[in-house]
Amino acid sequence: MPADFGPESPLPAQPTASDATVAAVLDALAFNDKGLVPAIAQDAGTGEVLMMAWMNAEAIAETLRTGRITYWSRSRGALWRKGESSGHVQRLVEFRYDCDGDTVLVLVAQTGPACHTNRPNCFFNAVRDDRIEVISDPVA
Amino acid sequence: MPADFGPESPLPAQPTASDATVAAVLDALAFNDKGLVPAIAQDAGTGEVLMMAWMNAEAIAETLRTGRITYWSRSRGALWRKGESSGHVQRLVEFRYDCDGDTVLVLVAQTGPACHTNRPNCFFNAVRDDRIEVISDPVA
Numbered sequence: 001m002p003a004d005f006g007p008e009s010p011l012p013a014q015p016t017a018s019d020a021t022v023a024a025v026l027d028a029l030a031f032n033d034k035g036l037v038p039a040i041a042q043d044a045g046t047g048e049v050l051m052m053a054w055m056n057a058e059a060i061a062e063t064l065r066t067g068r069i070t071y072w073s074r075s076r077g078a079l080w081r082k083g084e085s086s087g088h089v090q091r092l093v094e095f096r097y098d099c100d101g102d103t104v105l106v107l108v109a110q111t112g113p114a115c116h117t118n119r120p121n122c123f124f125n126a127v128r129d130d131r132i133e134v135i136s137d138p139v140a
Numbered sequence: 141m142p143a144d145f146g147p148e149s150p151l152p153a154q155p156t157a158s159d160a161t162v163a164a165v166l167d168a169l170a171f172n173d174k175g176l177v178p179a180i181a182q183d184a185g186t187g188e189v190l191m192m193a194w195m196n197a198e199a200i201a202e203t204l205r206t207g208r209i210t211y212w213s214r215s216r217g218a219l220w221r222k223g224e225s226s227g228h229v230q231r232l233v234e235f236r237y238d239c240d241g242d243t244v245l246v247l248v249a250q251t252g253p254a255c256h257t258n259r260p261n262c263f264f265n266a267v268r269d270d271r272i273e274v275i276s277d278p279v280a
Contacts, residue, residue: 024272038178040180040189047186094266098263099255099257103192117239122238122243126234126236128234132161132165
């Protein structure tokens with residue numbers, strides 16, 4: 001199966017979703033006992049997995065309606081419009097969810113680094129040569 | 141940042157980890173109140189996000205020691221050696237974890253379809269043209 005991302009086959013921008021589609025998506029999802037689902041953000045151009053955060057129904061509705069990725073901050077107990085303080089916003093390219101409806105995958109166009117450490121993505125700790133290595137640097 | 145996967149730059153196979161490295165990884169991770177972390181499996185060759193499941197300390201240790209992806213099945217309450225019944229095993233190419241240590245990303249070499257529906261990956265529901273579409277078929 002060819003990957004459906006990559007510079008040679010960019011996905012179209014996601015139009016905003018109607019109320020009916022938002023309702024259908026929310027109905028299809030299986031939220032956990034805290035009303036959340038994990039959401040994986042993947043760069044729509046490179047395929048890089050950028051981060052994982054959580055969404056509740058309100059965050060999903062806002063993401064689908066506005067085309068801007070919005071999570072639920074468990075620490076703040078509030079909607080987290082990605083990039084609202086850093087400017088490192090994520091534009092929705094495509095919204096997907098899995099077979100069980102308990103995990104979301106958002107393909108995004110990322111502005112700036114995705115990670116709060118200023119690294120391109122959050123998964124910069126890797127086991128290589130039988131030790132833990134930090135495999136990317138913060139961008140200037 | 142260039143993606144570090146793709147046919148032109150295959151990652152080396154992951155050697156098995158020593159007890160010291162397993163202990164260091166477990167120490168660096170922040171397990172939830174059920175002793176679990178979400179684990180995202182990504183195809184090391186194509187960058188395709190295959191699935192998301194959960195790992196506990198034992199599953200992570202086994203994954204690192206054997207090079208075969210092992211999850212924790214929340215429904216069965218037991219280790220889930222991916223592919224043990226289907227044959228659709230995942231070989232570990234690289235083990236990574238994120239900035240907060242609360243999410244794992246495993247780059248894998250997947251045998252057969254990753255999804256229990258026999259689709260290549262679990263994220264086959266997509267919002268396109270303001271409706272939910274199934275974007276892949278089960279493989280024969």
